[in-house]
Amino acid sequence: MSQIAQPDDATQLASIVEAAARTQTPLLTTAGDSKWDWGRGLADTVHNDRSLGHSTPTQLNLSALSGIVDYEPSELVLVVGAATPLAQIEPLLTEQGQHLAFEPVHWRSTATAGGTVAVGLAGPRRFRAGSVRDFVLGLQFVDGKGRLVRSGGRVVKNVSGFDLWRGLTGSFGSLGLITEVCFKLWPRPEAQCTLLFERPQLQAASRTMLQLAQRQEEISGLAYVPTQGVVARLEGSASALQAQTETIARDVAVDDRLPHDESCTLWRALREVESLREKSGTLWRFVVPAARWVELVGDLQAQGIEDYHVDWGGGQVWARAGEDLPLKGHEIAAGVGGIAWRLATNRQDTNAEGMPPLDPGLRRLNMRLKDACDPQGILNPDAA
Amino acid sequence: MTESVDRKGQRKALRRALPQLAKTRALLDADEDLVVYECDGLSAYRQTPLAVALPVDAQQVQQTILACAELSIPIVPWGAGTGLSGGALAVADGLVLSLARMNRILDIDYDHRCVTVEPGVTNLAVSHAVSGNGYYYAPDPSSQIACTVGGNVAENSGGVHCLKYGTTTNNLLGLQIVLADGEMIEIGGAALERAGYDLLALFTGSEGLLGVITQATLRILRTPETAQAIMATFDSIEAAGGAVADVIGAGIVPAGMEIMDRLSIEAVEDFLGCGYPRGAAGLLLVEIDGPSAEVDLQIGAVEACLRQAGATDLQHATTQEQRQRLWAGRKAAFPAMGRIAPDYYCMDGTIPRGQLATVLGRIEALSEEFGLRVANVFHAGDGNLHPLVLYDGNKPGDLEKAEELGAEILKLCVAVGGVLSGEHGIGVEKRDLMPCMFTDDDLDLQEEIRLAFDPGMLLNPGKVYPQLRQCAEGRTHVHGGRRPFPDLERF
Numbered sequence: 001m002s003q004i005a006q007p008d009d010a011t012q013l014a015s016i017v018e019a020a021a022r023t024q025t026p027l028l029t030t031a032g033d034s035k036w037d038w039g040r041g042l043a044d045t046v047h048n049d050r051s052l053g054h055s056t057p058t059q060l061n062l063s064a065l066s067g068i069v070d071y072e073p074s075e076l077v078l079v080v081g082a083a084t085p086l087a088q089i090e091p092l093l094t095e096q097g098q099h100l101a102f103e104p105v106h107w108r109s110t111a112t113a114g115g116t117v118a119v120g121l122a123g124p125r126r127f128r129a130g131s132v133r134d135f136v137l138g139l140q141f142v143d144g145k146g147r148l149v150r151s152g153g154r155v156v157k158n159v160s161g162f163d164l165w166r167g168l169t170g171s172f173g174s175l176g177l178i179t180e181v182c183f184k185l186w187p188r189p190e191a192q193c194t195l196l197f198e199r200p201q202l203q204a205a206s207r208t209m210l211q212l213a214q215r216q217e218e219i220s221g222l223a224y225v226p227t228q229g230v231v232a233r234l235e236g237s238a239s240a241l242q243a244q245t246e247t248i249a250r251d252v253a254v255d256d257r258l259p260h261d262e263s264c265t266l267w268r269a270l271r272e273v274e275s276l277r278e279k280s281g282t283l284w285r286f287v288v289p290a291a292r293w294v295e296l297v298g299d300l301q302a303q304g305i306e307d308y309h310v311d312w313g314g315g316q317v318w319a320r321a322g323e324d325l326p327l328k329g330h331e332i333a334a335g336v337g338g339i340a341w342r343l344a345t346n347r348q349d350t351n352a353e354g355m356p357p358l359d360p361g362l363r364r365l366n367m368r369l370k371d372a373c374d375p376q377g378i379l380n381p382d383a384a
Numbered sequence: 385m386t387e388s389v390d391r392k393g394q395r396k397a398l399r400r401a402l403p404q405l406a407k408t409r410a411l412l413d414a415d416e417d418l419v420v421y422e423c424d425g426l427s428a429y430r431q432t433p434l435a436v437a438l439p440v441d442a443q444q445v446q447q448t449i450l451a452c453a454e455l456s457i458p459i460v461p462w463g464a465g466t467g468l469s470g471g472a473l474a475v476a477d478g479l480v481l482s483l484a485r486m487n488r489i490l491d492i493d494y495d496h497r498c499v500t501v502e503p504g505v506t507n508l509a510v511s512h513a514v515s516g517n518g519y520y521y522a523p524d525p526s527s528q529i530a531c532t533v534g535g536n537v538a539e540n541s542g543g544v545h546c547l548k549y550g551t552t553t554n555n556l557l558g559l560q561i562v563l564a565d566g567e568m569i570e571i572g573g574a575a576l577e578r579a580g581y582d583l584l585a586l587f588t589g590s591e592g593l594l595g596v597i598t599q600a601t602l603r604i605l606r607t608p609e610t611a612q613a614i615m616a617t618f619d620s621i622e623a624a625g626g627a628v629a630d631v632i633g634a635g636i637v638p639a640g641m642e643i644m645d646r647l648s649i650e651a652v653e654d655f656l657g658c659g660y661p662r663g664a665a666g667l668l669l670v671e672i673d674g675p676s677a678e679v680d681l682q683i684g685a686v687e688a689c690l691r692q693a694g695a696t697d698l699q700h701a702t703t704q705e706q707r708q709r710l711w712a713g714r715k716a717a718f719p720a721m722g723r724i725a726p727d728y729y730c731m732d733g734t735i736p737r738g739q740l741a742t743v744l745g746r747i748e749a750l751s752e753e754f755g756l757r758v759a760n761v762f763h764a765g766d767g768n769l770h771p772l773v774l775y776d777g778n779k780p781g782d783l784e785k786a787e788e789l790g791a792e793i794l795k796l797c798v799a800v801g802g803v804l805s806g807e808h809g810i811g812v813e814k815r816d817l818m819p820c821m822f823t824d825d826d827l828d829l830q831e832e833i834r835l836a837f838d839p840g841m842l843l844n845p846g847k848v849y850p851q852l853r854q855c856a857e858g859r860t861h862v863h864g865g866r867r868p869f870p871d872l873e874r875f
Contacts, residue, residue: 074738157766216608236675365569
């Protein structure tokens with residue numbers, strides 16, 4: 001039986017980690033538990049070879065580290081406790097006409113700010129606006145020795161010291177346990193619409209996407225949905241959207257135009273990978289050079305995979321493999337110069353192939369960073 | 385053994401270890417060849433290196449690093465030497481590793497909107513290479529005509545468009561790096577995400593302490609369809625600062641927002657006569673770019689905000705020529721200081737935008753206290769403040785006074801919730817102020833990471849991290865005959 005602890009605040013968390021480092025007790029953290037299927041198998045990728053297999057892990061519930069610490073709309077800055085639910089943050093920002101521009105992926109309704117940063121998964125706008133780490137200005141976290149550390153700040157331009165705040169983003173709680181996050185905010189566009197381009201042929205779809213991606217309009221989402229075609233989201237002032245649409249239509253025939261509400265629904269569904277997650281099977285995520293997604297999809301189709309969609313202007317592909325199909329996802333990704341993630345299918349799934357593999361040199365470097373931040377290897381070693 | 389015999393021996397050993405560089409005049413160790421490497425853009429600190437290596441490719445960088453590791457010769461990576469924090473300052477017994485000869489653009493990939501370059505390519509050359517196709521590289525530090533991409537990555541350079549377009553770290557897709565043990569590592573490329581930890585983030589802005597950059601893949605952007613600018617005059621800095629908050633509050637992210645104070649305006653007018661409002665307490669430049677329908681709407685909204693905030697005069701630039709004229713003054717702000725003072729010392733703190741009036745008020749008080757004038761230019765969009773401390777280097781004690789005043793200003797930035805450096809880096813200049821911003825635990829972790837990458841501290845020793853961990857109370861650390869960097873020779 002593993003122990004369960006729920007620290008009241010960051011200081012208490014720090015002393016728990018310090019004690020765990022002394023006894024080499026692995027710590028497994030959750031707050032909203034919305035992405036339990038992500039990041040497993042990390043141990044196989046970056047952890048050192050020190051075996052912690054014999055110690056009983058402590059489960060740390062961090063949900064007390066919650067709350068809005070500071071919100072200054074005119075500074076475009078939000079500071080929150082790591083366990084603050086996105087469901088609390090997003091309405092607050094909407095009220096002020098602002099948002100997290102990387103479009104956090106919720107996955108489940110309990111998603112938190114800290115989890116969002118720890119997983120580092122951005123939505124469709126990543127293709128234009130940047131990833132989670134591009135909107136993190138600073139972090140407070142507890143390192144593997146139990147030190148409560150700050151890195152970064154509350155300002156956009158900051159070159160004071162190593163950039164650990166971005167370095168920790170996407171590290172799945174294995175370099176430090178995030179206790180507080182400072183986000184850079186962005187004004188929420190007043191309106192959006194989506195242009196649809198029917199493209200039954202994949203090559204034609206790819207060409208259209210590359211062509212659209214190189215345009216000057218504010219295309220903030222660019223995806224290919226096999227049942228629909230190429231979809232491009234335009235954002236901005238309600239009155240300027242029409243002008244942007246017309247400029248595009250002069251060069252590329254537009255087959256349909258989804259107004260604001262329908263557009264919102266479409267991109268929310270794409271962000272949450274709804275249609276693929278509803279079905280059973282194994283979900284894979286591929287990130288590839290944007291011009292090569294057709295090759296990737298061809299390779300997947302050769303394996304019998306037909307359920308997929310393409311996001312980020314071609315740079316990200318989500319695909320669902322049937323339950324009885326062992327997919328060599330990492331090999332397929334590498335074949336087109338990309339990387340892949342596999343999602344755990346259930347809580348017993350150890351998901352050894354969960355994370356993209358690292359070549360030996362990079363793996364050594366990752367391990368050196370891990371060792372520096374967590375010398376005892378106790379932070380989320382993924383003992384599952 | 386005397387020092388000079390030792391130097392001679394080390395130079396000889398380097399020549400022996402790097403015959404290929406030595407015979408192609410890519411290893412300089414004659415005193416007259418080393419003069420240009422004795423300081424970077426922070427010219428108050430000077431140090432002649434032991435030697436300078438000018439490798440032409442990554443393999444030569446590897447050989448150089450391995451030779452230095454073997455001989456225990458510290459390495460200072462060098463781009464164009466334009467940095468303003470002494471980040472490329474040589475060490476006496478060390479090698480300056482100049483990447484200047486690695487200056488080829490290797491690949492331009494419009495499908496993936498990225499350019500792969502060697503580290504010695506200048507910042508502006510990247511934009512020039514792609515401008516014909518309607519693209520540009522967004523980070524635009526003021527030294528962009530000379531500064532190199534390698535240096536930009538090492539310092540995480542910014543420019544005037546950072547609120548909307550980010551700094552170097554937000555515009556970088558991949559790196560090739562040689563580590564202190566000679567191993568070459570490739571991170572990232574045309575794909576948007578990378579496997580493992582975000583080492584790209586960690587290397588960017590690490591000031592040459594973690595590795596030597598031998599290649600970088602940069603994200604390029606489409607040139608916006610149009611851009612318009614407005615210059616607004618205010619009779620108080622508070623009002624100008626308030627206008628910035630109003631513009632952002634209206635849901636607008638300008639491509640650039642710059643505030644200049646009275647002294648900067650005067651200096652620029654003396655220098656250029658570009659039509660800036662003499663006598664005004666503050667001037668705010670706002671530039672909007674994007675699709676023309678959007679820009680038309682937003683510029684109207686900006687104008688309304690500025691009037692509402694009390695602008696006494698507005699000048700609207702719609703053509704490229706008018707816009708460049710408005711910007712000309714701002715861009716000449718630093719050289720213009722030469723007209724009103726023999727020397728200036730450029731500071732680089734970042735503050736929350738809302739603290740502008742408070743900080744400028746405090747700077748004014750400090751300026752009186754120290755008896756030195758301070759002109760202020762402010763990247764108002766991203767909160768990056770560049771106070772220019774005016775002094776006379778020929779007056780004994782003036783430089784020291786300017787440095788003390790500068791340090792006080794940076795501490796003030798930290799005290800109001802800002803940071804020590806927005807874009808110039810810590811280097812040697814601000815390293816002893818690091819404890820004002822970070823706790824011992826914060827700094828310990830950072831230094832442990834540094835040691836994990838470079839256990840022998842071969843790369844750029846003496847930079848970023850303080851030798852003595854104490855945030856000096858008041859100004860005691862520079863009084864009593866002690867200078868802030870007693871180990872460095874100064875001019």
